[in-house]
Amino acid sequence: MPRTRQPIELIQAKGKKHLTKEEIAERQASELKVDLxxxxxxxxxxxKQKEEFQEIASKLLYIGIMTELDEDCLxxxxxxxxxxxxxxxxLNKKEIKNDIDQLDRIMTLQDKSFKQCRAxxxxxxxxxxxxxxLILPKTPENPKENKFAKFVI
Structure with missing residues (x-):
């Protein structure tokens, strides 16, 4: 089963650069660019939900992972x-705890809403x-020292 396609920047950041320059340029040109x-x-x-939407959206925009395509998902x-x-x-009310049918129905709905929320x-x-x-691995700031550089005059 094939894996999902990763952005070329992520592939390069991970150090898996087994692509030619032409392939990299082609992939960068084909990647979707969306207004953030x-x-x-x-x-x-x-x-109340709009306020929560605004709060979460601002945090996701700040870290750069939300686009206008994610509005509906949020x-x-x-x-x-x-x-x-x-x-x-x-479910925490005492009246419902006595009615097993209603308790079962509400617990089923609760489970479905939790699964949708988690997804x-x-x-x-x-x-x-x-x-x-989602986090891109950081490239090391200092390049590796060449162990043979001390022998070069």
Missing amino acids: KNINIPGYLTK ARYIISKHTYLSLTKK CANDLGLTITSRCK
Whole structure:
């Protein structure tokens, strides 16, 4: 099964440069370049959700991993998070704990909203493991010393 295609900058940063200059130029030309600045808050979010959208979007823009294509995914994350939290509050009420059918139904909905929330969080880089996959390795600032340089006059 093939792996997902990685940006050429990431491949070069990892040190896997087994590509010719022509292949690198071709890949750079074919990579999609998206405007990072034009983020619009979806109108279907509530006021509280819009504030959370703005807060998370500003953080993701600051680190440079969000584009306008991610607006809907972030909105789905926020909606599923709020749904999960409201269902959790319902489960904590004493009246529901006596009704097994209603308890089962709410727990199923809670599980579905949690899975959707987690999937969106992974897509956006909001989890630790997904951020580790997004971080570019830093190239060493000091080049390696040539051990034979001391013999050159």
